[in-house]
Amino acid sequence: MSALLSGVNYRAGPDRWLWSLNPTGEFSVVSIKDVAAIYGRSAPAYSFFWNNFVPKKVGIVSWRVIMERLPTRAALVARNIDIGDPSCPFCGEYDETCDHIFAACHFAQVVWLVIAQWCKIPPIIAFGLKDLLDAHVAVVGSKKKKKVFSAIFQVVIWSIWKMRNEVIFGNEYPNISKVVDESKSMSFLWIKYQLKSLDWTWNEWRNFRIAM
Ligand SMILES: [Zn+2]
Numbered sequence: 718m719s720a721l722l723s724g725v726n727y728r729a730g731p732d733r734w735l736w737s738l739n740p741t742g743e744f745s746v747v748s749i750k751d752v753a754a755i756y757g758r759s760a761p762a763y764s765f766f767w768n769n770f771v772p773k774k775v776g777i778v779s780w781r782v783i784m785e786r787l788p789t790r791a792a793l794v795a796r797n798i799d800i801g802d803p804s805c806p807f808c809g810e811y812d813e814t815c816d817h818i819f820a821a822c823h824f825a826q827v828v829w830l831v832i833a834q835w836c837k838i839p840p841i842i843a844f845g846l847k848d849l850l851d852a853h854v855a856v857v858g859s860k861k862k863k864k865v866f867s868a869i870f871q872v873v874i875w876s877i878w879k880m881r882n883e884v885i886f887g888n889e890y891p892n893i894s895k896v897v898d899e900s901k902s903m904s905f906l907w908i909k910y911q912l913k914s915l916d917w918t919w920n921e922w923r924n925f926r927i928a929m
Contacts, residue, residue: 763847770868770911771904775875782815782846782874789813806884807891816845818881819874824891831897832873836866836925849874862929865908872904 735742738752765780781787790803790813805813807824819825820843829841829849838856843849853867876899883889905922909915917927 766850766867768864768868768871770864770908771871771875772907775871775907778875778878779850779871782819783850785815787815787878789815789818791817806881819877820845820849824893825877827893828873828877828896828900831893832869832900835897835901836869838866858929865912865929868908869900869904872907873900876900876903 736744736748738748739745763783765776765783767776767780778787785792790800790805792814793800794803794812803812805811805817805822807818807822811817811822829843833840841849841852843852849870850867852870853863856863856866873896876896879899880889880891880896884891901923905917905919909917909922915927921927
């Protein structure tokens with residue numbers, strides 16, 4: 718014990734944690750990434766854009782979609798979990814995979830069509846989830862405008878997943894209007910909360926007559 722403590726310098730003041738990977742002693746994600754890079758860890762093929770205009774719970778659904786970590790029926794079957802019918806709760810025609818319920822399913826396609834009309838952008842053609850999560854890149858305008866669109870798209874994905882859960886666990890009927898209305902109202906609340914400087918009214922947002 719004495720030998721172990723022989724090199725320790727005692728100072729006055731309360732104890733505090735020090736992060737040894739950073740010379741300042743402060744924790745940072747960058748310092749972990751730097752150390753990981755030394756061990757040849759390659760960057761992931763796709764970097765998810767965490768958008769702080771929406772709450773974490775919304776971003777987490779999109780992130781889990783990209784990582785294929787959502788417990789869709791097809792994913793549960795792949796893990797040998799007996800769930801009975803693996804088909805899509807919206808159309809019942811195909812297995813419920815992430816690509817299907819968020820992009821390929823007729824239910825989702827109509828949702829995206831209505832959302833594009835509301836946002837006054839060309840129809841969103843998505844062959845998979847990455848197309849949806851990157852759709853904001855094609856939006857013409859400032860960085861902030863693209864970020865607002867990315868937030869809206871993440872809210873739509875969150876809302877489709879919520880509807881899916883209500884159909885499966887709450888015996889609700891698939892309701893496109895409910896998904897669209899919820900996407901509009903929740904994106905308004907969350908984005909406006911983050912961008913406090915903007916004076917958009919609900920009426921302007923509802924009709925997408927907003928300056929960005
Ligand atoms: Zn379907």
